[in-house]
Every structure is written in C-alpha cells, then in structure tokens.
Amino acid sequence: MAVYTDVTEGELSAFLQNYPVGQLLSYKGIAEGTENSNFLLHTTAGSFILTLYEKRVEKADLPFFLGLMDHLAKKGISCPLPVHRHDGSMIGTLAGRPAVIITFLEGMWLRKPGVVHCREVGEALAAMHLAGADFTMHRANALAIDGWRKLWEASRARANEVEPGLAAEVDGDFADFERNWPCDLPTGIIHADLFPDNVFFLGEKLSGLIDFYFACDDFYAYDLATCLNAWCFEKDFSFNLTKGTALLAGYQSVRPLSEAEKQALPMLARGSALRFMLTRLYDWLTVPDGGLVMKRDPTEYIRRIRFHRAIGSASEYGLK
Amino acid sequence: MAVYTDVTEGELSAFLQNYPVGQLLSYKGIAEGTENSNFLLHTTAGSFILTLYEKRVEKADLPFFLGLMDHLAKKGISCPLPVHRHDGSMIGTLAGRPAVIITFLEGMWLRKPGVVHCREVGEALAAMHLAGADFTMHRANALAIDGWRKLWEASRARANEVEPGLAAEVDGDFADFERNWPCDLPTGIIHADLFPDNVFFLGEKLSGLIDFYFACDDFYAYDLATCLNAWCFEKDFSFNLTKGTALLAGYQSVRPLSEAEKQALPMLARGSALRFMLTRLYDWLTVPDGGLVMKRDPTEYIRRIRFHRAIGSASEYGLK
Structure with missing residues (x-):
C-alpha cells in the first residue's frame, strides 16, 4: 500500500x-x-x-x-x-x-469473499479468456517455470531460514515439474493475478476486474488454478470445497474444460502456489523491513503447495 | 501517509x-x-x-x-x-x-502555493476565527508552552545529535518565552495546524479547510503566525515577503489586528516555529525508521526560529 x-x-x-x-x-x-x-x-x-x-x-x-x-x-x-x-x-x-x-470502476474488493463470489469470479475469468482470444498482442509469462527457477536460485541458500527443510522440499517440486508439467493445453491471454483485491463487487454481483499488469500468454487452466489458490483457501489454510466447486462450475458454465485441462489441474495449482510462494520468499529475504513494499508471508503458499501435492484428481477441488 | x-x-x-x-x-x-x-x-x-x-x-x-x-x-x-x-x-x-x-470537499491542496493563495488563506483564517467566536465548547492547547516544555525535556539530551549546539540555543528561546510571551491577546478557537495540506483550492479560489484535530482555544494571532511559517517560507528557507504581505492583508481585510497583536507577532511566530520544531524533533528521535509515521526534518523549523529571532517588528513580515 x-x-x-x-x-x-x-x-x-x-x-x-x-x-x-x-x-x-x-x-x-x-x-x-x-x-x-x-x-x-x-x-x-x-x-x-x-x-x-x-x-x-x-x-x-x-x-x-x-x-x-x-x-x-x-x-x-x-x-x-x-x-x-x-x-x-x-x-x-x-x-x-x-x-x-x-x-x-465502482465496487469493492472483498476482504471476505463467499461461495457466491467464487462462482462469479469463475464466470468472469472464463469470459475474459474468451474475450481475449482475438487480442493480437502477445507477452510471454515472465513468471513461468524459467522465471521460478531464477527466483529459486536467488533464494534457495536462505530458504531454510523460513522453514527448516524447505530447500530440499522445493527442489523436489522442481524435479516433479521437469517430468510432469503439461506442455500442450489451451493457451491464450490470462490475467495471472486474479486475487480478491483485483475483483470488485457490488453486493453479490461482480462489477469489474482490475490490475492487468501480470497479464500474459499462458494456459487458461493455469489462470483458473491461480484462482483456486487465491479464492478457495480459508485463513487457516483449509481448502473450502464448496468454494472450489462454485469457482470451477462458474468457469465451466462459460468455458468448459477439456479432459487434458482437468487432468492437469492439480499440477497447475501446485505450480501456481509455488510461483506465489517464490515471489513472496524472494521479497521476504531481500526487501528491507519497513520499506514501502509490503512483504507477505511465503509460508501461506508453502501450505498450499503441500495441499496440492496430495491431490489425486481435480474432483477433489470440486470439479464436476 | x-x-x-x-x-x-x-x-x-x-x-x-x-x-x-x-x-x-x-x-x-x-x-x-x-x-x-x-x-x-x-x-x-x-x-x-x-x-x-x-x-x-x-x-x-x-x-x-x-x-x-x-x-x-x-x-x-x-x-x-x-x-x-x-x-x-x-x-x-x-x-x-x-x-x-x-x-x-472537492479541491486540491497545493504543493506549490502562490501569493494569491496566501491572501485567500489569510481571509479564510480570519473568517474561521470570527465564525468560531460563539462556539460554546472549549479545548486547551495541548501544544502551548507547557506542552513544548514536556517535548523539550524528552528530546533535549539528544538534541545536539540533530545539530551541535541546538540544546543551548533552544534553552535560550525558552528563557525568552518566560519573559516575553504575551499573556493578554484576543483569544478564541484556532485551527492550529493550517498547513497547505489542510487547505483545498479550486484554481485560485480556496474551496475548504480540513483537519481540525489540533483545534483549540488560543491567541488568534498565534494561528496567523503559524500560517506565516507554513505558507510564506520557500524551500530554501527564505521568507517570501510578498506572500507574507498577502497573507496578512487577507487576514486583516476580514479581522484587523490590534496593536498588541501586531507587536506580539514576531514572538508568536518564533514560538509557533519552536512548537513544530519540537514535535518534529521528538518524532525524529523516538519514532523507529520505516514506521508508518512520516518523520519530518526538524531543521526546517530551526531555520525559521532563527529567522524570527532576528525580526524587529511585524512590518518585516509585510504587515501594514
């Protein structure tokens, strides 16, 4: 702020x-x-x-x-x-x-979004994906796997300061991503940062999306996975299945997911959680205390990574 | 901020x-x-x-x-x-x-107020003094001389860290105030903090006064002296006589100063500069770096105190 x-x-x-x-x-x-x-x-x-x-x-x-x-x-x-x-x-x-x-844009971003808001976000995200399909400019995702590696190389030596054993744990995630990261999913313009503070509501109705400064070309389903991380976990890091179900149903009501996208969702959600963990970790370790940049706790996303690692199929997120 | x-x-x-x-x-x-x-x-x-x-x-x-x-x-x-x-x-x-x-209130506070704005502020300050005359509640000025002494007692031991010799210099000011501070000037509700960020303008016209959270009962002329400090010095600490003349003329066009107020003005301006120097000095020495409270440089007001100490009569501020 x-x-x-x-x-x-x-x-x-x-x-x-x-x-x-x-x-x-x-x-x-x-x-x-x-x-x-x-x-x-x-x-x-x-x-x-x-x-x-x-x-x-x-x-x-x-x-x-x-x-x-x-x-x-x-x-x-x-x-x-x-x-x-x-x-x-x-x-x-x-x-x-x-x-x-x-x-x-009038509207409030929600400090405490509910199930109905998650459905609205899913619908709006899918509508944005469809509307962006004929946008002619392109931008690579600077925070795709190569970008994560750079952040990790800059942070790895001190990662265990945040939590003992974190360095080896994240090395394991990277090894999994090398083998299992999907390479052929529907791709186009994604928002890439659709957290609650970037979505306005008037009552229960979504009134607007803001802050497109991470937008880029990447898998649509990766954007959806980021929303699962941003909207469907509670403050105690529990996953709210009702919110997940609403978000995914909202999305699919506008743009149904392919079988490949459905199968990839746990891996994408884990990768997205890693991406936000890594930027937070990097800031945590490098930004001086008391600066203008607000430092956010990386452990919130370590918890999410662990959750996704244990997911067997996207139905566990509430996907129908 | x-x-x-x-x-x-x-x-x-x-x-x-x-x-x-x-x-x-x-x-x-x-x-x-x-x-x-x-x-x-x-x-x-x-x-x-x-x-x-x-x-x-x-x-x-x-x-x-x-x-x-x-x-x-x-x-x-x-x-x-x-x-x-x-x-x-x-x-x-x-x-x-x-x-x-x-x-x-619509309007902008001016980062770079000009002469015409100083006249407007003088008029508005006098109008506020008149309008507050029949307000029935009262509040003592917590930052009158007794309050300054408390701030000074809490800061004096480290004052020379800000500038060598400052402790003795300010002790001398307090000695002068004991002897020469006026005791019988027209008194009523004053704003007490009418700096540029508390005055809105639309073009050259004043559109409103805000932030009454230092308002209290004290000498009207002390409020005017605070405005001289807040509005009529340039960034290089030079006093802009044209602005001073405009501010004082604006004030007197609504509420003419008595002879006693005119004579007291240099002492009041010096006291007001000391008051803002002391709150800044206290914050400077006690507020941790990087906190949310913005620390402002006390030396800007040390320079003003020295200027006022050398003033012989209020005509040197532009008073007619």
Whole structure:
C-alpha cells in the first residue's frame, strides 16, 4: 500500500490537458496497488484513476497491458478503460514516469469473499479468456517455470531460514515439474493475478476486474488454478470445497474444460502456489523491513503447495 | 501517509446503515492524514470521507472537533460537515475504533502555493476565527508552552545529535518565552495546524479547510503566525515577503489586528516555529525508521526560529 511518487497540482493540470476528462476537482493518493502509484481523480466528467508506473513495471510492456484493457472493455468485459489522449495515444509522462488515466470502476474488493463470489469470479475469468482470444498482442509469462527457477536460485541458500527443510522440499517440486508439467493445453491471454483485491463487487454481483499488469500468454487452466489458490483457501489454510466447486462450475458454465485441462489441474495449482510462494520468499529475504513494499508471508503458499501435492484428481477441488 | 486499519466490506456496510448516506459503491484507503486512517467513499448519495481515529487522537476530544466542524459549516465556513447518524449522534465504532463520516470537499491542496493563495488563506483564517467566536465548547492547547516544555525535556539530551549546539540555543528561546510571551491577546478557537495540506483550492479560489484535530482555544494571532511559517517560507528557507504581505492583508481585510497583536507577532511566530520544531524533533528521535509515521526534518523549523529571532517588528513580515 503506497504512493511512491507525489504529483503537484501544476504538473497534473498540464498533464490532464492532453485528455478529454474535463476540469480537475480533486485528487487523492490511494493506498492500493503494490507496484505503482495510484491517485483517485474527481473531475467535472466523473471519476478516474491516474497511475504512475514505478520501476517494477517494464515500460515496454505498457502497450500490451493498456491495449488488452482497451480490447477487453470493448468486448464487454467490465475492466478499466484507458482514456485516450487527444493525439490518440494512451501513455503520457508525469513526474518523470510513464502515466495513464483509466476509467474508475465502482465496487469493492472483498476482504471476505463467499461461495457466491467464487462462482462469479469463475464466470468472469472464463469470459475474459474468451474475450481475449482475438487480442493480437502477445507477452510471454515472465513468471513461468524459467522465471521460478531464477527466483529459486536467488533464494534457495536462505530458504531454510523460513522453514527448516524447505530447500530440499522445493527442489523436489522442481524435479516433479521437469517430468510432469503439461506442455500442450489451451493457451491464450490470462490475467495471472486474479486475487480478491483485483475483483470488485457490488453486493453479490461482480462489477469489474482490475490490475492487468501480470497479464500474459499462458494456459487458461493455469489462470483458473491461480484462482483456486487465491479464492478457495480459508485463513487457516483449509481448502473450502464448496468454494472450489462454485469457482470451477462458474468457469465451466462459460468455458468448459477439456479432459487434458482437468487432468492437469492439480499440477497447475501446485505450480501456481509455488510461483506465489517464490515471489513472496524472494521479497521476504531481500526487501528491507519497513520499506514501502509490503512483504507477505511465503509460508501461506508453502501450505498450499503441500495441499496440492496430495491431490489425486481435480474432483477433489470440486470439479464436476 | 498511511492507512493504519483496514475495514471489511461487511463491517463497513453494517456501519453505514446508521447513516443517511445511501448505498455504498466503493471505498479506497487514501494516503493522507498522519494521525488517522481515512477512506474515500462513493455512495449513491455522493462522496464522503470515513475517518477511523487511531490512538494518537484522544477520544474525549472528538465531540469538540466534530462539534466545531458542525458549527463552522453551519456558519458558512467551507469545511467538512460530520454526517449525523439516525440516532442524532456523530461518532460510531468501526474496526474497534471511533469512526465518523464527513462530507467530501472537492479541491486540491497545493504543493506549490502562490501569493494569491496566501491572501485567500489569510481571509479564510480570519473568517474561521470570527465564525468560531460563539462556539460554546472549549479545548486547551495541548501544544502551548507547557506542552513544548514536556517535548523539550524528552528530546533535549539528544538534541545536539540533530545539530551541535541546538540544546543551548533552544534553552535560550525558552528563557525568552518566560519573559516575553504575551499573556493578554484576543483569544478564541484556532485551527492550529493550517498547513497547505489542510487547505483545498479550486484554481485560485480556496474551496475548504480540513483537519481540525489540533483545534483549540488560543491567541488568534498565534494561528496567523503559524500560517506565516507554513505558507510564506520557500524551500530554501527564505521568507517570501510578498506572500507574507498577502497573507496578512487577507487576514486583516476580514479581522484587523490590534496593536498588541501586531507587536506580539514576531514572538508568536518564533514560538509557533519552536512548537513544530519540537514535535518534529521528538518524532525524529523516538519514532523507529520505516514506521508508518512520516518523520519530518526538524531543521526546517530551526531555520525559521532563527529567522524570527532576528525580526524587529511585524512590518518585516509585510504587515501594514
């Protein structure tokens, strides 16, 4: 939770003259987003989000992320729409950083999502997969297996500080992935970070998806596996089968899974849990305490990896 | 800049049922306010600020602060209006903390205020002083001379770490205050913290005053002296006489200063600079690095104290 970069009223007003967003009435730094600085703007034309991209986001990737949001919004997915500048472009410069204006979505992200919300997320994820199928830009998943290996190489020597025996345990996972990671599943644009703080609801209805800054090309079922990890475990690390059933049913009501995807789901869920464990572990070991980046406990995902390792078939997640 | 306490959608919805504010559409933690947790709410009835009071604010003082905002708003001062609950009260409980809903004011606080803004602030400060004159509640200034002494006693032993010789220098200031601090100036409700981040503007026009959580009874001219410190010094610590002239003229256009107030102004400005130096110094020496409380450099106010010490008469601030 952070605003890394403040903006003066003069530079913001000058910046906004490039956009069809009316007159500025107020702007507040908001305590959301771990990678960028975000401001909520009120103007005579409504509410907008101003995002300044900090160094963790690769500038060369911005046309992909913004083009994707533009594409999805035009296909009827409720997600922020980048506001085009008078010259047609989407990316400007503010306070020395790449900066964009996107439309504001009403809705709350849920600190305590329930079963009904899991079904909604499954439906929305599948709809996003279908809507992205004809998006023409591509982006490799920087946090696929090769990326995990790099994170692991940087963390392995100190992994046992987090939990004794963790280094050998994760080495075993990597060995399994070498043998059993699927290689031929339906692939396309995935969100790759569809955690509860990136999904807005109004009551029980999903009102929007946000934060496409990990979106990339990868297996659709891997995205679904990430949602199983993000939405269906309770705070005590127990897996809520009712939520899993709802999430998977919601997904399949829009895009039915193939047999190969169903069979691969436990391995994908284990890989996804490893991916989030590794980024958390890396931050845990390398980011100084008290910095602006919030460090999250990697052990929450060690628990998930162990759960998935013991899964025999996707029906144990509630898959019908 | 911080949100110390997060709020779940369930407890927030339950809380809002006590207020005539319509249905919740979104809430975002905002990165403003150093003492409390603040959220910007959108509801079907408009925009509101939700404030959760953290431990730095004395709960017993809340009726004074909220009553004052209520009083001033009804007198035509543009400031947040506390929204009354259905039972008529203003203070609820949320996430275990005292919490209130106040109306949202459009406008920007200025990172780079100019001369025209200084005049506006002077006028608004005087208008606030007049409007508060018939407010019936009272609150002693916890950061008057006795409060300064306590801060100084807690910091003096390490003051020379900040700048060699500082301890003896400030001892000298206290000796002067014992002899020369005024005791019989016009007194009433003052804002006591009217820095640029507590004043909103739309273009060149002042649109509102916020953050009354230091308000108290003290000399009106002391409040004006605080504004001289907060608005009329440049980043290089030079005093901008044009801004000082504008601030003082704006104030006197609404509430002319008495001869005694004019004569006291250099001493009041020096005392006010000492007050902000001391709270900064105390935080500097006691708050751990990397905590949520932003530590501000006390030396900015040491420079101001020295400037005021050399002032012979208030005409040097631009007073006519």
